[in-house]
Amino acid sequence: MPTEKNCEKNCALKKEVIIPLDFSSAREVFDFLALFPQGEKPYVKIGMELFYSEGPEIVREIKRRGHKIFLDLKLHDIPNTVKKAMAALSRLEVDLCNLHTAGTIEMMRAALKGLTRPDGTRPLLIGVTQLTSTSEARMQSELLISASLEDTVLRYAKNAKAAGLDGVVCSPLEAARVKAACGKDFLTVTPGIRFAESSSDDQVRIAAPANAREMGCDYIVVGRPIIAAGDPLAAYRRCVKEFLPI
Ligand code: C5P
Numbered sequence: 001m002p003t004e005k006n007c008e009k010n011c012a013l014k015k016e017v018i019i020p021l022d023f024s025s026a027r028e029v030f031d032f033l034a035l036f037p038q039g040e041k042p043y044v045k046i047g048m049e050l051f052y053s054e055g056p057e058i059v060r061e062i063k064r065r066g067h068k069i070f071l072d073l074k075l076h077d078i079p080n081t082v083k084k085a086m087a088a089l090s091r092l093e094v095d096l097c098n099l100h101t102a103g104t105i106e107m108m109r110a111a112l113k114g115l116t117r118p119d120g121t122r123p124l125l126i127g128v129t130q131l132t133s134t135s136e137a138r139m140q141s142e143l144l145i146s147a148s149l150e151d152t153v154l155r156y157a158k159n160a161k162a163a164g165l166d167g168v169v170c171s172p173l174e175a176a177r178v179k180a181a182c183g184k185d186f187l188t189v190t191p192g193i194r195f196a197e198s199s200s201d202d203q204v205r206i207a208a209p210a211n212a213r214e215m216g217c218d219y220i221v222v223g224r225p226i227i228a229a230g231d232p233l234a235a236y237r238r239c240v241k242e243f244l245p246i
Helices: 004-012 026-033 048-054 057-064 079-090 101-115 136-143 149-163 172-182 209-214 232-243
Strands: 016-020 043-046 069-075 096-100 124-128 167-169 187-190 219-221
Touching: 016 232, 026 057, 043 057, 048 057, 048 069, 057 069, 069 079, 079 096, 079 101, 096 101, 101 124, 101 149, 124 149, 124 187, 136 149, 149 167, 149 172, 167 172, 172 187, 172 209, 209 232
Parallel strands: 016 043, 016 219, 043 069, 069 096, 096 124, 124 167, 167 187, 187 219
Antiparallel strands: none
């Protein structure tokens, strides 16, 4: 069950631009973060590449530097294993972490139990629905899921809600339907963001930051358009301006 502390965070639903630190070494991460002036601490995402390369200490160090952290390890295993792994992650004091909703409602409930600390607090927990790199044709032909991609994402989101999760990762194109089905306080965290003129890379279901805002996304995760830009700081600020206009 969400704690009061989580509810405060969750119900406020402050919109955020999250930068994935998709690097393989601490050196590259710190060089990247050094591009930001002292008072500007972007919300960052630590994914598998960095976590598996540098281990939990990189999480502690980035936290010490004052950043909010989304730990994106996409857990997916039997309920007992996920529960124990989540208990270990809860001690890292991250703000947000995730799992694959395909692991079933039972697995998600076990994850929440593991993540909840003895004092009742826990990081927010969201579920990955279908990866934004997956097209409907691939999902249907390779995974034999005959429903539409949107209906599949919606079903995963409803399962996540039933299990007590705080939200889902989905494409911006699905955010409005997820909100309509699961409630306005159910977080939608959306990768697959590209500036109007950027390449889509390997992402398939994409939107620009301003469209993502119109579609009701709460947090957008913007990687290559920022970290591979000639001027990453300017690209980040442009993203914030387009997603959160004052
Ligand atoms: O560079 P790009 O903007 O495509 O980066 C997207 C980030 O979001 C990557 O770190 C990727 O692992 C992550 N992600 C995703 N799709 C999901 C969940 C996470 O692209 N469904």
